[in-house]
Amino acid sequence: MIKILLALFLGAFGTLCSLGSARASTDFLKKCGGEIYPACDSAELNQMHVFEEARLDAKKSGRQLLVLLGADWCPPCRDLDRLLEIHSEDRLAIEKKYKIVRLAASIQEKQPHEEVSPRLQSIDRVAQKMGIQIDLFPWFYVVDVRSGKATDDFCGVDRTPSEIRENLLLVEWRGFLRELFGCNISQPKPNQKSQSRNKKV
Secondary structure, three states, rough: OHHHHHHHHHHHHHHHHHHHHHHHHHHHHHHHHOOOOOOOOOOOOOOOHHHHHHHOOOHOOEEEEEEEOOOOOHHHHHHHHHHHHHHHHHHHHHHHHEEEEEEEEEOOOOOOOOOOOOOHHHHHHHHHOOOOOOOOEEEEEEEOOOOOOOEEEEOOOOHHHHHOOOOOOOOHHHHHHHHHOOOOOOOOOOHHOOEEOOOOO
């Protein structure tokens, strides 16, 4: 009887924690703007702020950082987010090892004499810090929480959460081989024609 009551209590507690986490995420998006990907657009609250906050949180919790670059207007990005919400078991398994942070990856095509918004300036700074060039999304980057540099990456288009977990296992295996043999093993980029491009703001 005690075991049953304890199980019910732990289940209820877990549900409350997940609701609290979802509420916090919703509140953050309300404050920051955006539907799925935060559209922070100020000097104080921007993409670099979101990135650094997630990096520090991952470091404190002993997890790796998994950056998901996407955009609210991008259909494959929205499909990916929907699948992550539906397949909560796979998502929770990923979150045990990785802190997932979504960043809005749109890049403004600057016109002459036109000012670029703080949000778009800041995503450029994030890309420089991670040592990447943003040209396709949705895209996942595994980031070293100490340096902020991307150590591996893979495409998120048409990926189910279980396939994302498989990709992360490959990432861990490549990391192990790099440490063991000092070699750089990376996967080839897919055909760019099949991916979403960041032409919108």
